[in-house]
Amino acid sequence: MTDTPELLVEADGEPATADALGAVLTGYGHFTAMQVRDGRVRGLRFHLARLDGATRELFGTALDGARVRAAVTHALSSSGRTDASVRVHVYQPDDGGGAPVTLVVSVRPPGHAPAGPMRVKSVPYQRPAAHLKHLGGFGQGYHLRRVAAEGFGEALLTGPGGEIAEGAVTNIGFVAGSTVVWPTAPHLRGVTLQVLEELLDAAGVPQIRRPLRLADVPGYDGAFLANSRGTSPISLIDDVPFPADAELLAKISELYASAPWDTI
Structure with a gap:
């Protein structure tokens, strides 16, 4: 038996109350999601930069990284977990009248990348x-549920002309020979994507960014998904199969496994 809660939620370092969570009902805010292991996280500076940048854009004020780290550390301590899935949500308690932002930290059991290759279905x-990891993910959730009912593990979000942007909860990259190709359609630059970009550069793996369309998919040698849970090769996009054992896919997985963990 254990008294470690499945879910712990704190608002500004205190147990979350209805009053503290009132701003959540507006649906206006942003967040970051991270996997914590032994009190550490990959790409911490990217998480902090994301939170600060979005807070400036949405609420017109900065968000000190030290405040975020203290809030996450406190919530982890309160939860009794050192390995966890953590989300940091940022809200403003009123209608934009200059009130300080509220940090809501949730702590759940740790999450892991899927065990095998992913099947992906495109949606318009x-x-x-x-560019923001904002609230109001109805569209993503709607499409995720629909593709899951058809046996797919992720929805691939596309724009006019079938231009590929991102997954519902992931970034997507393609493999062309020894090169990684990233889409240029509007998307969230995920923390795992940013970590991978640095690792690939350090390893001398070429990366390019260009418009990617569904019609181009059969011409690639492989594809993969990336989010806070890690990287996963793709075995199918719609009806186009991909080899999950391409050499560069294995390299990407190895590089991410070697990424350093930062103490919160």
């Missing part, structure tokens, strides 16, 4: 303000 949808 793009997130508004896609």
Whole structure:
């Protein structure tokens, strides 16, 4: 038996109350999601930069990284977990009248990348303000449920002309020989994507960014998904199969496994 809660939620370092969570009902805010292991996280500086940048854009004020780290550390301590899935949500308690932002930290059991290659189905949808990890993910959730009912593990969001943007909860990359190809349609630059970009550069693996369309998919040698849970090769996009054992896919997995963990 254990008294470790399945879910712990704190608002500004205190147990979350209805009053503290009132701003959640507006649906206006942003967040970051991270996997914590032994009190550490990959790409911490990217998480902090994301939170600060989005807070400036949405609420017109900065968000000190030290405050975020203290809030996450406190929530982890309160939860009794050192390995966890953590989300940091940022809200403003009123209608934008200059009130300080509220940090809501949730702690759940740790998550892991899928055990095998992913089957992906494309859908005609793009997130508004896609550069932000904002609230209001109805569209993503709607499409995820629909493709899951058809036996797919992720929805691939596409724009006009079938231009590929991102997964519903992932970034997507393609393999062309020894090169990684990233899409240029509006998307969220995920923390795992940013970590991978640095690792690939350090390893001398070429990366290019260009428009990618569904019609181009059969011409690639492989594809993969990336989010806070790690990287996963893709075995199928719609009806186009991909080899999950391409050499560069294995290299990407190895590089991410070698990424350093930062103490929160």
